[in-house]
Amino acid sequence: MKLRLVFTTLGPLTLSLLFAAYSPAHAVTITVFGTPGVEGAPGADGGPGGAATATTPPNTDPSNTSNATGGTGGTSGAVGSTSSPNANGGAGGNAAATAATSTADGAGNGFATATATGGTGGGFRFPGSGGFLGVGGLGGNATSNAIVINAPNAFVSSTANGGGGGGSCNGNCIGGNAGSANAQASGIARDQATISAIARGGNAGDGTLAGAGIIGGSATLSSGGLGPAVFGSSATGGTVSVSGTAIGGNGGAAGAGLAGPGASVSLVSNGGVNDAIGGATRGTLNLTQTAIGGSSGGGPAGGVGGAATSTLIGTNPFGASIYNLTANAIGGASAGGFSSPNGGSATATADASGSTTGIANATANAKGGVASSFGLGGTATANASATNGGSAVAQANGGSTPQSGGPAVASARATNGGSAVAQANGGNSPDRFEPGGPASANASVTAMLGGTANATATAMGGGAPAGLVLGDGFANSFATTINGNAAQAKSSATGSFGQAQATAQTNFGNFQSVQSTSLSPLPLGRPTSGTAVTQAGGVVSPSNPITPGQSFSVVSGAGFGPLTVANGSMGAGFGNLVAGISVTYKESVSFTQNGGAFVLDLLSNNALGIGFDSALFQISLNSVVIDSQSFTDLASAEAFFSNHLINVPLLDGPNSVLIGFSETMSSPGGFSFDYVVASITAMNVPGPIAGAGLPGLILASVGLLGWWRRRQKIA
Numbered sequence: 184m185k186l187r188l189v190f191t192t193l194g195p196l197t198l199s200l201l202f203a204a205y206s207p208a209h210a211v212t213i214t215v216f217g218t219p220g221v222e223g224a225p226g227a228d229g230g231p232g233g234a235a236t237a238t239t240p241p242n243t244d245p246s247n248t249s250n251a252t253g254g255t256g257g258t259s260g261a262v263g264s265t266s267s268p269n270a271n272g273g274a275g276g277n278a279a280a281t282a283a284t285s286t287a288d289g290a291g292n293g294f295a296t297a298t299a300t301g302g303t304g305g306g307f308r309f310p311g312s313g314g315f316l317g318v319g320g321l322g323g324n325a326t327s328n329a330i331v332i333n334a335p336n337a338f339v340s341s342t343a344n345g346g347g348g349g350g351s352c353n354g355n356c357i358g359g360n361a362g363s364a365n366a367q368a369s370g371i372a373r374d375q376a377t378i379s380a381i382a383r384g385g386n387a388g389d390g391t392l393a394g395a396g397i398i399g400g401s402a403t404l405s406s407g408g409l410g411p412a413v414f415g416s417s418a419t420g421g422t423v424s425v426s427g428t429a430i431g432g433n434g435g436a437a438g439a440g441l442a443g444p445g446a447s448v449s450l451v452s453n454g455g456v457n458d459a460i461g462g463a464t465r466g467t468l469n470l471t472q473t474a475i476g477g478s479s480g481g482g483p484a485g486g487v488g489g490a491a492t493s494t495l496i497g498t499n500p501f502g503a504s505i506y507n508l509t510a511n512a513i514g515g516a517s518a519g520g521f522s523s524p525n526g527g528s529a530t531a532t533a534d535a536s537g538s539t540t541g542i543a544n545a546t547a548n549a550k551g552g553v554a555s556s557f558g559l560g561g562t563a564t565a566n567a568s569a570t571n572g573g574s575a576v577a578q579a580n581g582g583s584t585p586q587s588g589g590p591a592v593a594s595a596r597a598t599n600g601g602s603a604v605a606q607a608n609g610g611n612s613p614d615r616f617e618p619g620g621p622a623s624a625n626a627s628v629t630a631m632l633g634g635t636a637n638a639t640a641t642a643m644g645g646g647a648p649a650g651l652v653l654g655d656g657f658a659n660s661f662a663t664t665i666n667g668n669a670a671q672a673k674s675s676a677t678g679s680f681g682q683a684q685a686t687a688q689t690n691f692g693n694f695q696s697v698q699s700t701s702l703s704p705l706p707l708g709r710p711t712s713g714t715a716v717t718q719a720g721g722v723v724s725p726s727n728p729i730t731p732g733q734s735f736s737v738v739s740g741a742g743f744g745p746l747t748v749a750n751g752s753m754g755a756g757f758g759n760l761v762a763g764i765s766v767t768y769k770e771s772v773s774f775t776q777n778g779g780a781f782v783l784d785l786l787s788n789n790a791l792g793i794g795f796d797s798a799l800f801q802i803s804l805n806s807v808v809i810d811s812q813s814f815t816d817l818a819s820a821e822a823f824f825s826n827h828l829i830n831v832p833l834l835d836g837p838n839s840v841l842i843g844f845s846e847t848m849s850s851p852g853g854f855s856f857d858y859v860v861a862s863i864t865a866m867n868v869p870g871p872i873a874g875a876g877l878p879g880l881i882l883a884s885v886g887l888l889g890w891w892r893r894r895q896k897i898a
Contacts, residue, residue: 209243211239212250213239213249213250215251215252216252217252217276217278219232219255220232220233220256220273220275220276223258223259225261227270229260229272230257231273232253232256232276234253234254234279235253235276235277235302236279237251237281237297239282245293246288246294247282247284248282248295248298250298250299251298251300252299252300253276254276254323255303256304256305257273258349259272259306259307259317260308269318271305271317271318271319272307272349273320273349274305274320275303275322276346277325278324278326278346280297280327281327282297282330284331285332285334287333287334291334292334293333297328297342298343299325299327299342299343301322301344302322303322305319305349305359306319306350307349307351320348321346322360323346325346325363325364325365325382327342327367327368328367331369332370334372335372335373336373337376339370339377339415341368343381344364345364345383345400345402347432348361350387350388355391356392357388358397359388361386361397363385363403364400364403365382366380366412367412368380368413369414373418373421374419374421375421375422376462377423378424381428381429382404382428382429382430384402384430384432386432387400387433387434387435388435397434397435397480398432399435402431405457410458411452411458412460413427414462417464419465421466422464422468423466426460428473428474429474431445431477431491432477433445434480435480436480437482441484441486441487442479442480442485442486443479443480443486444480444488445487445517447477447490447515448492449474449491451492451494452496452497465504466505468499469509470495470507470509473510476513476514476529477489484524485555487517487525488514488554488561489515491530493531494532495533498537499537499541502541505541506573507544508543509548510533513549514527514562514563515561516582517552525554526551526553527551527582529564529579530563530565531548531566532547533546533547538571543570545573546567547566547576547577548578549580550563550582551590559589560611564592564593565592569601572634573601575596575597577624578593578608579606580610581610581620581622582620584612585613587617588646589609590620592622593607593640594626597627597629598628600632600635601628601637602637603628604626604640605658606624606643607658608645609622609643609644609655612646618646618679619645619646620644621654622645622676622678624640624641624676625658626639626640628661630662630663630668636663638661638662640658641675642675642681644677646710656681657682658681659685661686662688663687663719664688666689666691666720667720669718669720669722670719671718672687672716672718673715673717676705677712678705679710682713683713684703685700685715686699688719692741692747692749695775697749697773697775700736700769701716701735701753701768701769703715703733704766709764711732714730715734717735717736719737720739721739723739723752724737726752726787727855729853729854731757731758731853733758735755735855736751740860746863754789754855755846756853757848757851757853766849769845770844772841774840774860775838776837777864778836778838779863780830780833780861781861781862782861783828783829783859783860784828785826786826786856787826788825788855789855790854792850792853794820794852794854795817795820795853796850797814798820798845798854799845800813801841803840804831804840805834809831844856
């Protein structure tokens, strides 16, 4: 049996009931409309709209729906002359909807849907002109709550829409304040739970007077301190997906001066009683939190877009095996005008690094608000932190604008292995001579308990498609592991200035630390791109191709009894630049060991074009340069980097050996070389040569290096 109840409010104490029955489905739907406010008498305010409350009654149906819509405020009475009294629009009615289900259908599913919409504030009935002042009616507030309990699977949806403020007149008026919205939803299930709640603040009414712009209505997800407003749980470890969204209302227009700003939205969930969202399961838990700032109203001076902040911090207190946190923030757009209003800023933070169990993933997306006319695009900041082999993804997009694009900052961090991806895109400017927004991306991964680490950072300065000026681009990535596990880092940057830098680190054999670095600069004033690639540990190619605009340094190795051997390669290729612009690429690898012997074998090299304008090769021991070779022609470099053995005399105790190479280029070309390092420490020297001192260590290393070469050829 499907039961549908429709209520219409006729007055404070009067309800009319329309009853309809359908079969064979089992569902209850309650719909309530508030009565519209009456139009005001001449020169008088409009009447208020009636409130609407819809609540599903106790029942045994598996699907319950409640809809409540507040009544529209009445328009103000007509004004016959400029001496008539002021008249205002009536307030829209509030709306509250609650739906609850505690019984499942034959498939084990329980459904609850609640929708509340505040009534729109009343407008005006004015003549074409006059000296009176009118104020638009208030928009009605809206609250919604949907609940499912005692069902194997819970499907819950809750939506609250604040009513719009009254406005739009032909005389002198101020727009009405918008209604607020608050949404709650919860599902307590045995198996699966899917929970969604959306709150939308009402749009402010438009006014005609100077400074008449009104802020948009607020949007919240709040339980009033009783725990997460949007919550789902599974008793048996089923998948739980919880989504909470709050959208600020748009500001109202103004005839002069600043228009109304969009409403800002701030959502915070960090394990407290005032959290916006939360969930519990031993299986997969998906938590998604979205904050969207309202757009500003229009007018000659424009208005500011609402800021958006979404902060989602979790420690996985219920031990989910897969813990997924997603935070989204979108700044509100600003309307045009001569006062240069800015787009709303956006800050998204997803932090799962406090999780002590389960694979914890974190995603943060931030998008700055668009600005029109002379304003700046909204700033976008995204921060993501993951752990336990999870992935951290941070993406920030600065707001676009005809003036200067908004900055973008993205930071991604993963601990205990996994991957980190940070991507920042500065806001675009359609004016080819205006700068796009700067972009900064940072990605880091540490795997100090084992496993691999992969970090990727991409920064793209904003600009016009055919523009001459791009925003700065800075990208930095870092990856570190232990025991020779693969650590990989890659950075890419695009802009009129900046750099791409990458660092990878691990340890193996006699080396307490092995670190590779590379840097590709973006020269000032010319839009270009650069990439830096590094790897330490794992398996690397003995010879890497030269790619335009890319620097690289890769190294791997292992211990063979007393000998530790590392093989690697480093080099760079000239980027996508106009010939004649000089760029210096830098690569390095460092090794840390205690005493013993260290021999470097420069095996072979590879070149493109003329190779380079100049190059510098250096070996430093404990930060002191002990060998330095400079090159101005390709032939001398090719000879130097071919079957060239170099002994590095180590000291007793800790030693840090840095092998660095830099190439300066101003035309298409490139250069790289391959090498092998052999290391033996004093404590690992075989007995017969242990008393031979330093010469014995060197001979031992060279002999073992020869053995390793023969071994590689046989392999």
